Amino acid sequence: MENIIERIDRIAEEHPERIAYDFLGKTNTYGELRQRSDALAEYLLGAGLPENAPLIVFGGQDFRMITAFLGIVKSGHAYIPVDVHSSDDRVRVIEEIAKPAACIALEELPESCGGIPVISADKFDGITAEKVQPVNPADYVGGDDDFYIIFTSGTTGRPKGVEITHDGLASFVGWMDRDFGLEKGQTALSQAPYSFDLSVMDLYPTLTNGGRIEVLPKETTDDFRQLFSRLPEMKVNMWVSTPSFADICLLSEDFDGAHLPDLESFMFCGEELTHQTAQRLKERFPNARVFNTYGPTEATVAVTQVEITDRILEEYQRLPIGVCKEDAEIVIMDENGRKAADGTPGEIVIVGAGVAGGYLNNPEK
Numbered sequence: 001m002e003n004i005i006e007r008i009d010r011i012a013e014e015h016p017e018r019i020a021y022d023f024l025g026k027t028n029t030y031g032e033l034r035q036r037s038d039a040l041a042e043y044l045l046g047a048g049l050p051e052n053a054p055l056i057v058f059g060g061q062d063f064r065m066i067t068a069f070l071g072i073v074k075s076g077h078a079y080i081p082v083d084v085h086s087s088d089d090r091v092r093v094i095e096e097i098a099k100p101a102a103c104i105a106l107e108e109l110p111e112s113c114g115g116i117p118v119i120s121a122d123k124f125d126g127i128t129a130e131k132v133q134p135v136n137p138a139d140y141v142g143g144d145d146d147f148y149i150i151f152t153s154g155t156t157g158r159p160k161g162v163e164i165t166h167d168g169l170a171s172f173v174g175w176m177d178r179d180f181g182l183e184k185g186q187t188a189l190s191q192a193p194y195s196f197d198l199s200v201m202d203l204y205p206t207l208t209n210g211g212r213i214e215v216l217p218k219e220t221t222d223d224f225r226q227l228f229s230r231l232p233e234m235k236v237n238m239w240v241s242t243p244s245f246a247d248i249c250l251l252s253e254d255f256d257g258a259h260l261p262d263l264e265s266f267m268f269c270g271e272e273l274t275h276q277t278a279q280r281l282k283e284r285f286p287n288a289r290v291f292n293t294y295g296p297t298e299a300t301v302a303v304t305q306v307e308i309t310d311r312i313l314e315e316y317q318r319l320p321i322g323v324c325k326e327d328a329e330i331v332i333m334d335e336n337g338r339k340a341a342d343g344t345p346g347e348i349v350i351v352g353a354g355v356a357g358g359y360l361n362n363p364e365k
Contacts, residue, residue: 001170004147005073005140007208009034015210021063022187023215024230028063030210033070036128040071041135043127047117049101054078054149054360056098056113057194058091059106061217064121065194066203067128068104069148073166074135077101078146080161081194085218086110090159094151097361098161142166149360150197150297161360162197162297169204171353172300175325176205179305180265180291186237187212187262191221191245197297198270202240221245228252232259239263239288242270243277250277256284269293269302273319278308294321300354303328328352 008030011018016031044055057068057079065081072079080098082091088110095103095114103113106121119127141147147166151159176182188206190213192198206213214236220226232254239246246266249255257263265288266281273292281290295302306312306322324330331339332346340346359365 001167003137003140003142004166004170004173004204004208005070006137008070009134009137011207011210018210019212020207021066021213021215023062024217024220026063033063033067034134035131036067037070037074038135039128039130039132040068040124041074041139042130042132044072044075044077044102045135045139047102049075049077052077052145053101054080054098054146056080056082056095056100056103057106058082058084058103058109060084061190061193061215062106064106064124064128066207066213068106068124069194071128072104073141073147074139076139076141076145078141078149078163080149080151081199082151083193083195085193086195090151090154093154093159094161097151097159098149099361144357146357146360148200150195152297160362160365163357163360164197164300165357168300168354168356169200171325171327172200172302173204173208175327176201177209179325180267181289182209182238182265184209185211186264187214187235188238189214189216189234189236189240191216191241192270193218196270197301198240198242200301201267201269201293202238206238221248224248224251228254231255234260235262236260237262237264239266241268243268243273244271246281247277250280250284257287260285263288265289265291267291267293269295273308275313275317275319278319279313282308282310282313292319292321295350295354298356299328299350300356303330303350303354325354328354 012030012034019027020030021028084107102117104119146163149161188202190202290308293302294304304322329351331349334340334346
C-alpha cells in the first residue's frame with residue numbers, strides 16, 4: 001500500500017507550482033507544502049520528542065494547519081487537530097487525555113498546554129521558512145502507526161481520542177478514488193473544521209490526486225451575507241459538507257448549477273441526508289451527482305456510499321446509506337451478539353480495514 005505522504009510528495013516533485021490550497025484567494029503550492037512540511041519534520045526529528053507520542057495542532061483552517069499535519073506525520077508522529085473555537089475546558093481535557101509530546105499553537109492558546117513544549121505561530125513560521133533536504137520517507141508514519149487522532153464531541157461523557165492509522169486512512173482514500181468516480185486534479189470544498197473528521201473527506205483524497213483545496217472558513221460561513229456572496233465565486237468540482245450546511249446554502253437563489261457550473265458531485269456525511277435536501281439539490285444542480293455516505297469517526301470517516309438518483313428518490317422516502325466498501329463488512333448483530341436474521345433490527349457492527357486502532361490512552365473503551 002503506497003504511503004499517503006509519498007503520494008503527495010510525488011505531486012510536489014512533478015508539479016511544484018500547482019496550487020494545493022486556496023484560502024479566500026490566498027494560494028499556496030504543492031512545492032511550498034512539501035518544503036515547509038519537510039522543514040517542520042526535520043525540526044521535530046531533532047527535538048528529542050518521546051517516540052510515538054502525538055502532537056496537538058491548535059488553529060483554524062489556514063494553510064499552516066495542513067503544513068503542520070504533514071510535517072508531524074513525516075517525523076513519525078500522529079497529529080491531533082484542535083479547533084481554535086474549542087472551549088478552554090475541551091482543550092484542557094484533550095491535553096490531559098492525550099499526553100502529547102508538544103503543541104503547535106497556530107492561534108493563541110486559551111491556556112498553557114500543561115507544561116509541554118509549545119511551538120508558537122511565530123516560531124512555526126520561522127521553522128517552516130528554512131530550506132532543508134527532503135526528509136527520509138523511512139521516518140514517515142506508515143502501516144499500523146497512528147496518522148491522526150480526532151477527539152469525539154464528548155456529548156455522552158468525556159471526549160475520546162479516536163486513533164486512525166495510516167493504512168486505515170489509505171483504505172478510505174483508495175475507496176474514494178475507486179467508488180466515487182473522482183478525477184485527478186479536482187477542486188474540493190473544504191468547509192468542516194479539521195477537528196471534525198468530515199474534513200478528511202476533502203483533504204486527503206484531493207491532495208493525493210493533485211487537486212486544489214478551496215476553503216470556506218467559519219468566519220465566512222457564520223455570516224450569511226459573506227457566504228452568499230462567496231458561493232457563486234467558487235470554482236469547486238467536489239462539494240463536501242454536512243446536509244445541514246447545504247440546506248443553509250440552498251437559502252441563496254444563486255446556489256445552483258448556473259452559478260456553479262463546475263460543480264460535479266456532492267459528498268455528504270456526518271448527518272442524515274433527507275429526501276427533501278437531496279431532491280432540491282437534484283433540481284438546482286441537474287448535472288451533478290449526489291452521494292450519501294455513512295460511517296462513524298471510529299471507522300475512518302465513512303464506510304458506505306450510494307448515489308442518490310431519481311429512481312432512489314422515487315422509491316425511498318427515507319434515503320438509504322448505500323453499500324459497504326469492499327475491504328470492510330457491516331454485520332447486524334442482535335442483543336445476544338449473534339448475527340441478526342434478515343429484516344430484524346439490530347446493532348451495526350463494522351469489521352475490516354479502516355476500523356480505528358482504539359481510543360488514545362483508554363484501553364478499557
